[in-house]
Amino acid sequence: MDLSDSPSEAAFRHEARTFLEQHVHEVPADLSDESDEAESIPVRKKWQRTLFDNGWAAITWPERHGGRGLGPVEQIIWNQECVRAKTPSSINIVGIGMAGPAIIEHGSDEQRDRYLSRILSGEEIWCQLFSEPNAGSDLPALATSAKRDGDEWVVNGQKVWSSAAHFADWGILLARTDSSVPKRKGITFFLVDMTTPGVTVRPLRQMNGKTHFNEVFLDDVRIPDGNRVGEVGGGWGVATTTLLHERMAVGGSMGVFNMDDLIGLANSRGDVSPHERDLLARTYIYDRCLELLNARVMSKLAHGEIPTAEGSIAKLALTRMLAAAANTALSILGPRAIAEPGIWQNLFLITPGIRVGGGTDDIQRNMIAERVLGLPRDEDESRTLPFDQLRRN
Numbered sequence: 001m002d003l004s005d006s007p008s009e010a011a012f013r014h015e016a017r018t019f020l021e022q023h024v025h026e027v028p029a030d031l032s033d034e035s036d037e038a039e040s041i042p043v044r045k046k047w048q049r050t051l052f053d054n055g056w057a058a059i060t061w062p063e064r065h066g067g068r069g070l071g072p073v074e075q076i077i078w079n080q081e082c083v084r085a086k087t088p089s090s091i092n093i094v095g096i097g098m099a100g101p102a103i104i105e106h107g108s109d110e111q112r113d114r115y116l117s118r119i120l121s122g123e124e125i126w127c128q129l130f131s132e133p134n135a136g137s138d139l140p141a142l143a144t145s146a147k148r149d150g151d152e153w154v155v156n157g158q159k160v161w162s163s164a165a166h167f168a169d170w171g172i173l174l175a176r177t178d179s180s181v182p183k184r185k186g187i188t189f190f191l192v193d194m195t196t197p198g199v200t201v202r203p204l205r206q207m208n209g210k211t212h213f214n215e216v217f218l219d220d221v222r223i224p225d226g227n228r229v230g231e232v233g234g235g236w237g238v239a240t241t242t243l244l245h246e247r248m249a250v251g252g253s254m255g256v257f258n259m260d261d262l263i264g265l266a267n268s269r270g271d272v273s274p275h276e277r278d279l280l281a282r283t284y285i286y287d288r289c290l291e292l293l294n295a296r297v298m299s300k301l302a303h304g305e306i307p308t309a310e311g312s313i314a315k316l317a318l319t320r321m322l323a324a325a326a327n328t329a330l331s332i333l334g335p336r337a338i339a340e341p342g343i344w345q346n347l348f349l350i351t352p353g354i355r356v357g358g359g360t361d362d363i364q365r366n367m368i369a370e371r372v373l374g375l376p377r378d379e380d381e382s383r384t385l386p387f388d389q390l391r392r393n
């Protein structure tokens with residue numbers, strides 16, 4: 001397997017790096033996940049506007065919709081260059097990675113005209129209203145209902161773990177419009193204005209003290225039928241488009257950790273013990289293995305294949321590597337680790353969440369068991385029984 005860039009990939013990497021080197025100074029260098037949201041959101045919105053103004057807001061969107069019309073390999077190269085340049089994290093991950101692609105592929109012309117450029121410019125921020133208290137790994141079991149009333153739908157239910165919902169302008173919503181058919185067949189996909197009466201957003205505090213995600217309550221929320229994407233009952237197909245893009249976005253989120261920074265931390269201490277040297281070496285090996293796994297993913301993508309099993313293996317490797325990095329850093333920091341906040345302490349506290357978001361470790365293992373080892377799927381009568389005949393909590 002040749003791991004070097006092809007001539008066209010190298011040219012794209014050079015163009016991306018040149019742009020980032022010219023513009024990254026426009027945002028503060030010390031902006032991190034530690035930064036206060038009141039400070040970081042305007043900066044990340046401004047950065048999004050800079051990307052939009054210069055044609056870098058969406059690598060894989062078609063050119064006629066404001067993207068670059070390139071493929072997933074270029075997307076990964078762009079992600080790598082953003083990590084290298086230490087750009088702020090994207091303010092509109094759901095908008096660009098999920099809502100936009102769903103609207104482009106399944107939406108109407110009116111919807112494309114209304115939403116797409118505002119997503120790219122960062123004028124309107126989006127969140128994903130999919131997971132529910134009883135529907136996470138088994139997302140098709142969602143129970144939030146939407147009932148038709150003339151030209152509107154009336155939505156009732158509860159969503160949870162909705163990242164960024166506390167500052168989002170719009171949400172992509174999955175709701176059940178028919179309970180008399182099997183669970184995947186009765187779901188419809190909507191766009192919901194987060195200021196609609198009946199939408200209540202309640203932030204959830206995490207163990208790092210931040211409120212990254214929220215509970216969202218929907219009480220008699222009226223959504224115009226014009227905000228439906230795709231057919232009534234066709235929402236699972238639309239959601240699959242967004243979940244595929246979500247996996248790509250997760251696969252590209254390596255920017256949460258940089259091996260050179262960890263080596264820099266060790267060097268700044270001077271008296272690193274043999275045990276800590278051992279931890280560092282292990283983390284380095286995990287990091288290199290992950291790099292090679294990602295190269296395999298890129299190679300498959302470049303050949304037009306969908307790397308589902310490799311993606312699962314890479315996600316498991318990522319969480320193992322992040323846990324090793326956080327433990328190593330905390331060991332090097334010693335008592336200072338609990339005396340003050342910092343990026344390593346934050347990494348330690350957010351890694352359990354990364355194991356869960358975008359498909360838990362167990363779900364990744366199930367996919368590897370089925371797709372690599374060829375083991376049979378679990379028996380699951382809920383795939384075929386009507387939703388209203390399923391036993392639920």
Ligand SMILES: Cc1cc2nc3c(=O)[nH]c(=O)nc-3n(C[C@H](O)[C@H](O)[C@H](O)COP(=O)(O)OP(=O)(O)OC[C@H]3O[C@@H](n4cnc5c(N)ncnc54)[C@H](O)[C@@H]3O)c2cc1C
Nearest residue numbers: 128129130131135136137161162163353356357358360362
């Ligand atoms: C940081 C973060 C951000 C998120 N952002 C969003 C968001 O913006 N919007 C949104 O809609 N959701 C979001 N989520 C929710 C996320 O998609 C779910 O948490 C995830 O799908 C798991 O669902 P759950 O939490 O309900 O756990 P469950 O599905 O209830 O799982 C509980 C446990 O059971 C295990 N388990 C479940 N099913 C199986 C199985 N078949 N085989 C073996 N083990 C199994 C799981 O691995 C887990 O350990 C986010 C989550 C995190 C952590």
